[in-house]
Amino acid sequence: MVEAEPVGPHHTPLREQFEALGQQREADTLGMWVFLSTEILFFGGVITSYMIYRSLFAPAFHIGSGHLDLVSGTAMTVILLASSFTMALSVHAAEHGLRRRLMLCLALTLVLGLAFLGLKAHEYYHVYQERLVPGSRFHLEGPHAREVQLFMMHYFIMTGMHALHMIIGAGMLIFLITYAARNTYKNYTVEICGLYWHFVDIVWLFLFPLLYLFELRTR
């Protein structure tokens, strides 16, 4: 458990409540994973709701899914995966004290994250124009119109909560870039923030087939 660790200016220093860096690192990682477990269950609630309503109103969910743009959904998936890749490279750069590469990778991650949010905003606007936002302005012809609102409700809650996490992640990246620019970054801060970013990516990996691919699958 206790191991000798190289300590440089970019390494998180040992805080007094810990015996060794290895122990501190383990505690930090476990703490983040406990938080991420609560996040899994937070998104799990709405995924459970989606599963139940989809089983009850499959035709309506099929129609709703057909109104979403598969091309933009796939593009968002690729953008988010690319941002996870650059985030993983950031963690690697921070660990080895490569400050310029760290700044470049963090900036790329931020740009990709903002590109994702831009596409999302564009999609929301499109859905709004099609009058598919649940509520009094909702308008759709057809036998399942009422239940399609349920699908759109799930769409907005799932992607909205995900987008909120992305915005928080983008704010986190801005802090990390500032630390890197001032040369006060610590390797473990970057790694823990990376865990959060990758988690948000994983949530999207499940939202994508649930929301965008369903229409095709039942054709």
Next chain:
Amino acid sequence: MPRLASPRTFLKVFIALLALTALTTGAAFVPLGPFNDAVALLIAASKATLVVLFFMNVRYSSRLTWAFAVAGFCWLAVLLGLSATDFFTRHWIPSPSAFPWR
């Protein structure tokens, strides 16, 4: 043992993730009936596993970290599984109270 994977490994994982994305979108166009859901979720789960193991460094972490990482997904399985036992079995015994909104 290294604490992190190398950038070369990250690149390989990234390429694998892109390939799986292409596969899942492609598979959605192939009519497989109820198996389309299974395929899509299986691919999503394998992508998530790649991200957890390599990007989140769990592959290079302690057993305790493994346990913590798996715990959340286990509770999610309980949440989805036990909810499914209610809603997916209601039609087994016909009763007016099974689907009161119909």
